[in-house]
Amino acid sequence: MAGLGLAMGAVVAAMPLIVGELDEADSQRLVHIKGLNPGSKHRYDLVDPCRSHPRY
Numbered sequence: 001m002a003g004l005g006l007a008m009g010a011v012v013a014a015m016p017l018i019v020g021e022l023d024e025a026d027s028q029r030l031v032h033i034k035g036l037n038p039g040s041k042h043r044y045d046l047v048d049p050c051r052s053h054p055r056y
Contacts, residue, residue: 010036014043021046030054 014033022029030047037043047054 006036010034010043018044018046 010033013036018031018033022031025046025048028049030049032045032047034042034044
């Protein structure tokens with residue numbers, strides 16, 4: 001349960017920042033939420049799949 005709580009907290013904390021960046025994006029983006037780090041740029045990564053193809 002503790003792990004689930006941390007994962008949900010990471011998603012909730014990153015969502016306003018991610019939505020702001022996705023509003024400005026001109027195409028599709030992949031988002032990897034990393035955790036609850038206090039710095040906004042350390043909470044997630046955004047990838048443009050047209051420029052940087054994912055391994056999967």
